[in-house]
Amino acid sequence: MINKQSSKVPANQRTSEPKLQSSSVLANQRTSEPDQIVIKFDHVSKQFSKLSHKTFKEFLPALIRGEKTSESFTALNDISFEIKKGETVGIIGPNGSGKSTILKLIAGVMWPTSGKVYVKGKISPLIELGAGFHPELTGKENIYLNGAILGLKRKEIDQSYKSIVDFAELWEFIDQPVKHYSSGMYMRLAFAVAIHVHPEILIVDEILAVGDSAFQEKCFAKMEEFKKSKDITIIFVSHSLGQVEKFCTRAIYLNHHEIQCDTTPTAAVKKYSNGQ
Numbered sequence: 255m256i257n258k259q260s261s262k263v264p265a266n267q268r269t270s271e272p273k274l275q276s277s278s279v280l281a282n283q284r285t286s287e288p289d290q291i292v293i294k295f296d297h298v299s300k301q302f303s304k305l306s307h308k309t310f311k312e313f314l315p316a317l318i319r320g321e322k323t324s325e326s327f328t329a330l331n332d333i334s335f336e337i338k339k340g341e342t343v344g345i346i347g348p349n350g351s352g353k354s355t356i357l358k359l360i361a362g363v364m365w366p367t368s369g370k371v372y373v374k375g376k377i378s379p380l381i382e383l384g385a386g387f388h389p390e391l392t393g394k395e396n397i398y399l400n401g402a403i404l405g406l407k408r409k410e411i412d413q414s415y416k417s418i419v420d421f422a423e424l425w426e427f428i429d430q431p432v433k434h435y436s437s438g439m440y441m442r443l444a445f446a447v448a449i450h451v452h453p454e455i456l457i458v459d460e461i462l463a464v465g466d467s468a469f470q471e472k473c474f475a476k477m478e479e480f481k482k483s484k485d486i487t488i489i490f491v492s493h494s495l496g497q498v499e500k501f502c503t504r505a506i507y508l509n510h511h512e513i514q515c516d517t518t519p520t521a522a523v524k525k526y527s528n529g530q
């Protein structure tokens with residue numbers, strides 16, 4: 255359980271009030287407690303608004319008449335779970351079930367409509383391909399930009415620069431604007447930066463799927479290293495159920511915007527595959 259003291263600290267608590275977040279404070283709250291909870295969702299719901307008219311022909315007159323043109327849509331319904339430091343948790347479920355929404359709430363790019371999200375630790379989020387990159391800047395410039403966004407000082411990026419480009423195997427293209435990169439090249443650069451910023455929580459949403467098999471293997475080898483260190487918590491979202499079973503130590507199966515089970519990867523995959 256998160257102790258009372260930590261839950262009173264506004265810096266590690268995300269509610270619907272954005273002012274409560276401060277990731278720089280989070281990054282400094284390192285501790286070596288073995289069973290430390292680093293992520294906690296406490297009855298979290300997330301609603302979005304969606305257009306209530308199917309066609310533009312219906313929408314426009316309604317807008318002119320001043321009628322309501324949108325309605326509330328529940329993407330996550332009363333979600334609660336806790337993740338301990340060093341766990342490797344897979345999140346599986348069909349398209350639109352709310353997996354990425356959970357990751358965005360953890361990363362702090364979205365806020366819950368109700369409930370609370372607690373996160374303790376420095377996050378490296380690999381959520382959307384190209385997020386955090388500027389298309390007009392070169393690969394090199396984006397490494398500096400992304401490294402800075404993720405909390406590295408210029409000197410630290412200087413020190414890691416060669417290792418980042420080596421890992422991404424992008425020396426040939428590193429001075430090209432990333433708008434000319436292929437999806438796989440984007441992913442290589444993003445993954446290479448993410449693993450060099452000393453994350454405490456690594457979030458990987460799907461993006462490995464665009465990498466070729468050799469590079470995917472390299473990413474898994476790196477994540478296995480993180481997993482063995484037991485210091486880094488990994489949240490891994492994938493439609494590749496085999497990868498989730500092989501790599502994760504636990505899996506959460508989401509469907510209909512609710513948790514269907516939170517169990518071993520094998521049991522979760524079985525339940526999902528049986529359509530339960």
Ligand SMILES: Nc1ncnc2c1ncn2[C@@H]1O[C@H](COP(=O)(O)OP(=O)(O)OP(=O)(O)O)[C@@H](O)[C@H]1O
Pocket residue numbers: 302303329347348349350351352353354355356
């Ligand atoms: N910013 C947003 N505005 C409105 N609706 C949204 C927004 N983000 C997500 N949604 C909706 O919330 C639901 C959950 O989306 P989410 O992206 O979390 O699904 P997912 O499980 O990651 O799906 P996929 O497997 O396709 O990646 C979807 O119905 C989606 O349309």
Ligand SMILES: [Mg+2]
Pocket residue numbers: 353354355459
């Ligand atoms: Mg998604």
